[in-house]
Amino acid sequence: MAFQQVNIVVASKQAELLSDELMEIGALSTAIEDAYAGTDKEQPIFDEPNEPSAEIWEQSLIIAMFDEAADIKQALALLPPALQVAEADYKITSIEDQDWVKLTQSQFDPIHVSDRLWITPTWHEAPQDGAINIELDPGLAFGTGSHPTTFLCLRWLDANMPVGATVLDYGCGSGILAITAAKLGASQVVGVDIDKQAIRASHDNAVQNNVNIEVYLPDAQPEGQFDVVVANILANPLRILGQMLSGRVKDGGQIVLSGILEEQVEEISALYQQWFDMQTATIHDGWACLFGKKRA
Template sequence: MSYQQTTIAVNDAVAERLADALMEHGALSAAIEDAYAGTENEQAIFGEPGMPTEQIWQQSKVIALFGEHDDAAAVINRAAAECGLGGIGFETEILPEQDWVRLTQAQFDPIQISDRLWITPSWHDAPDGNAVNLQLDPGLAFGTGSHPTTRLCLQWLDSELKGGESVLDYGCGSGILAIAALKLGAGSATGVDIDEQAIRASNDNAAQNNVQARFFLPDGLPAGQFDVVVANILANPLRMLGEMLAARTKQGGRIVLSGLLDEQVEELSEIYGQWFDIEPAQIEEGWARLSGVKR
């Protein structure tokens, strides 16, 4: 069966209401995307620990999916009227029937992080049975190892963990860094994220990898310090969280920071240099990783 995919341009005041109304009136799905995605005007929205969360893009597009024989125009008109909109324009594309699961899986192959560390989706066999293999499937939470910032942190864990360390993964996303730390020999690993979805995904991924990690929302993180603190987030929250992350690091412990751009290295090095002896940055594809030892 084919499907009809419709795209409706709207502003942020009505996007969520329209998406909900489309679902109520018969759409199979309705998603909201940045109207300028893929252009120089693309707007990043995020919610990192310590930062306010932007809810939606100012100029959005609602993408709705309908069955092959559904009256998509009638559903859109009813939903628009319910939201107080007049005549509303939309574009329609016919999507041929496909094996969407197989198509999605084909886009994700095992990722080699280092000589001994691989990230392998569950539908693939481990490429190297003697390697450390993280079984991780793409999901709603950020972090599959494909982004340079995640790879930089994984490579640090692979090369620097000696065994038995306590590790804090602040901004854990999918839990990949906490899980990797345990599989690489850490004694314990704790993850923190502001998103409950990320906490659920992290727990599921830890179970899938047969490791015992703990994951918390920021307010639920127990008191204590760690041998290693990893924060793969963004420059703005890293600016704001320096004192807190330093307080969570044991004297002589290590900090690893990523999610920042090459041109932000000097500023972040100066901020964290208040508490840490910062080592030279590692750069990959314009993204940077900082690390240091707490004085």
């Protein structure tokens, strides 16, 4: 089955309303993107929990999919007067039917973390004999290794985690960091997340990788301290959870923090300096990874 894709550039304040109206007049799906994505005018916007975004894109691109038999011009004429789209403001392209599963899979190649560590989707063969290979498919829970924050944490674990260490992965998402710690030789690994979907994904991914990790919602997590605590979340929860996270690290143990924008490094590092000897942050694509050793 083929489809028609309609690209419409609109003022961002109208984008959500127009997207909803397109669904009402027969669109099979809609998506909203920055109209300037991939250009010098692109506007990266990063929202945090409980903090409303202070800005929106200047212009939005709505991508709407219609059945191949739909009369797009007639359908758009049904939009409310305030949302009418001029013919010059939209573009229609034909999308041929494809094996969408294979197409999606083709977009995810193995991720080379280090000389000995790879993250590989299950439909790929392990790219390097003898390497530590984490089998992980893209899914609903955050964390496949492709995002800079996850990648930085993986690199830290690979280079610095002592064999036999106990590890807490706070905000475990897909379980990728917890699973990696287990494969790198941790003696105990605990993952914690507020999302039940993440708990399920972490458990399933651990089974896929033949490792044993314990995964809990925050209210059910076990007490105790760890040699290494990793928290790949965002700056706002890292601010709120600072004292709690520091309390989960043994004296002389290490903390690894990510999900931090480069411009937030100084503030978050100063906060955790209360408990840790913080080291120089590692930066990748505008994101930072902080780490430090807990003082006795």
